[in-house]
Amino acid sequence: MNWSLPEDLSTPALVVDHDALVANVARMAASMGERGVALRPHAKTHKSLAIAALQRAHGASGLTVATVGEAEVFAEDGWDDIFIAYPVIAQRDKARRLAHLGRRMHLSVGVDSVDGAALLVAAGLAGMVTAMIEIDSGQHRTGVAPEDAGDLAEAVTRRGLQVEGVFTHGGQSYRAPGAPAGAARDEVVQLGRAVEALERRDVAVVRVSAGSSPTVMGSAVPPVTEERPGTYVFNDRQQVALGAAETAQVALAVAATVVSTAVRGQVVLDAGSKSLGSDRPAWLTGFGVVPELGGAVVTTLSECHAIVDLGDHPPPRVGTMVRVVPNHVCPVVNLFDSYSVVSTGEVIDRWPVAARGHLS
Amino acid sequence: MNWSLPEDLSTPALVVDHDALVANVARMAASMGERGVALRPHAKTHKSLAIAALQRAHGASGLTVATVGEAEVFAEDGWDDIFIAYPVIAQRDKARRLAHLGRRMHLSVGVDSVDGAALLVAAGLAGMVTAMIEIDSGQHRTGVAPEDAGDLAEAVTRRGLQVEGVFTHGGQSYRAPGAPAGAARDEVVQLGRAVEALERRDVAVVRVSAGSSPTVMGSAVPPVTEERPGTYVFNDRQQVALGAAETAQVALAVAATVVSTAVRGQVVLDAGSKSLGSDRPAWLTGFGVVPELGGAVVTTLSECHAIVDLGDHPPPRVGTMVRVVPNHVCPVVNLFDSYSVVSTGEVIDRWPVAARGHLS
Numbered sequence: 001m002n003w004s005l006p007e008d009l010s011t012p013a014l015v016v017d018h019d020a021l022v023a024n025v026a027r028m029a030a031s032m033g034e035r036g037v038a039l040r041p042h043a044k045t046h047k048s049l050a051i052a053a054l055q056r057a058h059g060a061s062g063l064t065v066a067t068v069g070e071a072e073v074f075a076e077d078g079w080d081d082i083f084i085a086y087p088v089i090a091q092r093d094k095a096r097r098l099a100h101l102g103r104r105m106h107l108s109v110g111v112d113s114v115d116g117a118a119l120l121v122a123a124g125l126a127g128m129v130t131a132m133i134e135i136d137s138g139q140h141r142t143g144v145a146p147e148d149a150g151d152l153a154e155a156v157t158r159r160g161l162q163v164e165g166v167f168t169h170g171g172q173s174y175r176a177p178g179a180p181a182g183a184a185r186d187e188v189v190q191l192g193r194a195v196e197a198l199e200r201r202d203v204a205v206v207r208v209s210a211g212s213s214p215t216v217m218g219s220a221v222p223p224v225t226e227e228r229p230g231t232y233v234f235n236d237r238q239q240v241a242l243g244a245a246e247t248a249q250v251a252l253a254v255a256a257t258v259v260s261t262a263v264r265g266q267v268v269l270d271a272g273s274k275s276l277g278s279d280r281p282a283w284l285t286g287f288g289v290v291p292e293l294g295g296a297v298v299t300t301l302s303e304c305h306a307i308v309d310l311g312d313h314p315p316p317r318v319g320t321m322v323r324v325v326p327n328h329v330c331p332v333v334n335l336f337d338s339y340s341v342v343s344t345g346e347v348i349d350r351w352p353v354a355a356r357g358h359l360s
Numbered sequence: 361m362n363w364s365l366p367e368d369l370s371t372p373a374l375v376v377d378h379d380a381l382v383a384n385v386a387r388m389a390a391s392m393g394e395r396g397v398a399l400r401p402h403a404k405t406h407k408s409l410a411i412a413a414l415q416r417a418h419g420a421s422g423l424t425v426a427t428v429g430e431a432e433v434f435a436e437d438g439w440d441d442i443f444i445a446y447p448v449i450a451q452r453d454k455a456r457r458l459a460h461l462g463r464r465m466h467l468s469v470g471v472d473s474v475d476g477a478a479l480l481v482a483a484g485l486a487g488m489v490t491a492m493i494e495i496d497s498g499q500h501r502t503g504v505a506p507e508d509a510g511d512l513a514e515a516v517t518r519r520g521l522q523v524e525g526v527f528t529h530g531g532q533s534y535r536a537p538g539a540p541a542g543a544a545r546d547e548v549v550q551l552g553r554a555v556e557a558l559e560r561r562d563v564a565v566v567r568v569s570a571g572s573s574p575t576v577m578g579s580a581v582p583p584v585t586e587e588r589p590g591t592y593v594f595n596d597r598q599q600v601a602l603g604a605a606e607t608a609q610v611a612l613a614v615a616a617t618v619v620s621t622a623v624r625g626q627v628v629l630d631a632g633s634k635s636l637g638s639d640r641p642a643w644l645t646g647f648g649v650v651p652e653l654g655g656a657v658v659t660t661l662s663e664c665h666a667i668v669d670l671g672d673h674p675p676p677r678v679g680t681m682v683r684v685v686p687n688h689v690c691p692v693v694n695l696f697d698s699y700s701v702v703s704t705g706e707v708i709d710r711w712p713v714a715a716r717g718h719l720s
Contacts, residue, residue: 067664086619113621119679141665262473262502273639331638
């Protein structure tokens, strides 16, 4: 983290270093370009029109989102190829909103059940959206078993919905340091099985989509045609601990101020669960790390208080501003209305978190 | 939770039952009224002008907030007695913003260090804000030891800042079921010591302020003159587990839809850490409970996925709408732009989460 904070921030603040961000975006684009794999970045991480535009300038083939609301925000800004990588349920207002989107762009959506496909068809969306069959490659969250993907794809096709391909998220990559390599192999192997299962039912497979920032380098090989990493634009404490990024590649931090030194051995920052999130994998201690305090860890969070265990570090004065590198950056961005964009220690821009709160 | 969901929600949605809410607000107001203790509810929970107005209608003496930004939102709506119960650091833009607020209302702020007080004075705020000395009654987060409160109050007064009283938050009430009773005693005892410490230095004590929803009933006794509970307006899974509320008093849930039943023994809802938060006390399993699925628990959260372990409950169909009672409601409200206000199963209003994102 070879970048520094401006002095004129109002804390807590969401700070992104422009140079580190651009380097991350360019590096991923170059890696995927070399492999001939399409890059369809997940915009749930940044929720920002400016960062999506940067990804487009570096050759992103389209965008991935998690919700209909996120798709609407990026569609409004001119994106015309969006994948809602989620088992979309086309009920109530979502039926109408999906139709509005599907009529004007290439919109693909996740499907992992016949019932889900039937709701898409009942909403009149056949011909407006394409289905990507979700398979479970080991996370055991959503998605059918690869060997069942052929049955599902055939049932979907029979209902008049076009199947465009298969996708998975090897989220087991987050289970422990060391997990990403195996998770990447799982993605490739299980997607391969799913492709065979679809082809046995004469369903043509155009897109084979894998993705998570920890697995992207390992899984960008045939039969995978597309990757959907999100977190790589910023990185975070978890990505570094997983070995998916180096500390020098962390482009985002929450700027916070020391507000209390009253209890010995610790300081309290004006960050908390409402600015850092409470995500903590079982294998990581605490809720963030503070480079300016010798790598001290946030041990306890309240909503607007972050307690940092100082260890041997001399206590800073009340009023000192520091950076906190959060465990998991995606929920953090979602807590702020805008980014303070810095370069060489100066605020050069303010970018809205445009899709924040577009949860449904 | 004797209330039900309307059918026309777009999930995930933040749903508050109007009748349960009003009952909670009225019950707390009546309890504090009987004891002659002022009720200054913490608005960080609801961040809503409508709910604050309801609290005023039920006799709230003033409002408590956590940030300068929250104070601004409620001041704009006519509140003229606000306590920022936080060690406020009056630097940069906050100096100007505090002055703007302090000139037009009774504004009190937390102080737990001489440095913090000196920054308030340096910002020209003496005469515009009053100081409430924060003491540590056992949470060990912020606040000076009660026996040091006299020294701090004297130093603050000497700098020209008026000390109005003392306050504490017995946050150790959240450490385990059974903890609230002891935490309430801690608040009363330690505030008593602090009052004595101030009086020994001839600092007059006007307000003695305690507060947290689990301790409010236990600590509303002399010398406490004011209580600052927040969560009581909605309650949540944690309050019920702590014995601070009954299930029938839970007025808020996140409405979510079953989006996947692909993995046996579980269902996935379209809620997640971006709508339920990730708060989980060590003594509670999972991230929320689903009344419509026999009290099944959300065992795993991704950002937009909540995995519910069905246990013996028969699997619901994809598309079924359910309520999730979150562990901790305060960070949940902060994730939404508005409440769907329901009564007898119909949406009767939509209230903005007006102070959402006003973090600094």
